[in-house]
Amino acid sequence: MSHPKDRSPGLDRREFMRRAAAAGIAIPSLGAILAACGSSEPTTTSGDGSASEGLQLARPDSPVTLSIADDNPAIADGLDPEAGPLKIFGYNDYIWKKVRNQFGDSFGGIDIEYTVFDTPDEMVAKMQSNGSDFDLLVTVTLENIGKLAQGGLLQPLNYSYLPNVESNLATGIPDFYDVGRQYSVPYVIFTTGVAWRNDLISDDIAAMDNPYDIYWDTTYEGETHLLNGSRDMIAVGLLRKGYDPNESDPTILDEVKQDLLEGADSMRWKFDHVDYTELSASQWKIHNTWSGQMAYYQYYLPKGLDITSLSYAWPPRGAGGQKGLVSHDLFAIPKGAASPVLAHEMINFMYEPKNAIANYSYEGYQPTVASFDEEAATTDGALPESLVYIIVTPEMIPMGVTELELEPAVNQLYQQIYQEVTGGA
């Protein structure tokens, strides 16, 4: 036998054919092995539905009561909390570590593991593959709660563990997407609007007839950022024209796509949701953003920049009274969670006013507890005049519109438009 080093590096034709045949046999076998590892069956659902039966699209005028399957009941009353750890899955820093630790200490020092996701799409994908790895989901966006529940990935809540929710949930927060809040409890409420540097821009965006036009104002070419994510970006185009943010008409969507393409070319928009970290690099003058995000700004201000240099406009409050987005994120508990009692207790803990306010002081998104005093937050000087609209008051909720679940085909169309407008950027 020759030393491998002495062999010809090439293959003769016969050898090539022999190896190709072997590979031909191996590849289908590989497929069988992989198929065995994953599920090739359609997604099972809770209740009486199946994936092929489609989704019930919840709308304010068409509320949805999510079904509860016999094999997926809520946990029984009166169970002792588990020994932990409590595994939370949520946006980065969505529950302050100090608050998490306080909860852990109040339950005998249990460990709390916090796993982060970046986008709702990522959360859905991970819930689908490993949902039972987590005990508590923070946060579910409204457009995802129906599919997660109907897809059998969540367990119903047992309100006997949630007395604080019963007594402290703020009024006026709708539940048409989950009537009776069987699977979800609101966590934070926020609006989506325009943030701008008033020290660099003389225009009063809030006073504009159509504040969305500012995103197309070429004076600020290269200095205007939009939120990344198909729903928020396309909503800017839809709302500018007065359409609903859940529009499904392909003609309207095409019209809006053309506007967005024109804006992307003429404005050289950047797409991101880290407006607060970009403050130090003075990268933008105008940013589409979430109201809760702006509370972070105080921690990221560069030397010489004062918080009063930043303004926020929510179009329904502006001179033109354009439509604007208001929404809330939800708590939910995955089906198969190892520590469901602890998860319930954590939700209940977050509904204690002092814990909710402590958490708010750090992470900036407004809690949905009744004791949160919106008026005091805006009048006691804690917020500069230019930022008072980051607080969501009860009368603002009916003024706004909300991004809701779409038909899968429409959702695909939104993704394609987003891809075309951003080019993947």
Place this chain on the structure above:
Amino acid sequence: MRRGGSTGRGGWFPAWFWPSFAAPAAIWLLLFFVLPFYVVLSVAFGTLDQIFLTAKPVYNPAMWDVTTLRGVVSNMFTSGSIEQETLLRTLAYVGMATAACLLIGYPVAYFIARHARRTKAFFLIAFIAPFWISYMMRMFAWVNLLQPDGYVNRALTGLGILGEPRLWLNGKPSTVIFGLIYGYVPFMILPLYGTLDRIERSTVEASRDLGAGQIRTFTRVTLPLSRQGILAGCIIVALPMFGDYFTQTLLASTRQTAMFGNLIVASIESSLVNTGASLVILMLLLLILPMLYYLRSTNVARELAQR
């Protein structure tokens, strides 16, 4: 000699002995390339979950559906499509950045190999040092340096080169290309240095003794002998550059500067995951071509050297 074995200065070895040395690499490739790539194929030719719009890979090749791949290939040849625009842009960026890496890297490698002498180790370490800091951190550093009131603008306006600060980070192709050059140039220097350092001084001296000037010696002797290093360097920097998405995300993040890697990432992170997987397959096919050329060129060079 016993049947199935081999003898040599090291003694007797069973037939499987030498081939077994390839086992770790073969297992590694199987687990971390062949298997994942098969999953990518299964996603590209698979379907979507109708509720969650997440990928449903189809592992049986007999049931593969090529509709998505066909659509992506068709878009590649459709003028003005985002796929074609992004591909052409990426080819241009990678071409320019690779050429610039070569122009910067060759003189540096030449200097270290030929003239650095005792300071050779110092210069080598100096050029390898950036590897000690993560690519992401180095790009973050440039975000701060290039911001409107950053040091770059301060220096350029202070020297009178710019009248007012330039908005480097607002979607400029030049900034992305610069980022690629900065990030990958060390990968060009090392193979070039290795090749240039191995060129026998006597060969160069022979050229000079035969009457060739410095420039002629370089163009007729040094440059041809370093061809393999140039090729290796270009391949080493161009292949990862082609799949790079992070540089563009940090330094530009606009539609006008998006690269092929950005398109793949954006697709895979959305419900266009079948499209994303199809783009991965096309990228692989595209990148195989320079890789095959490099392998062929290496084989030819080896055969010539053995004559």
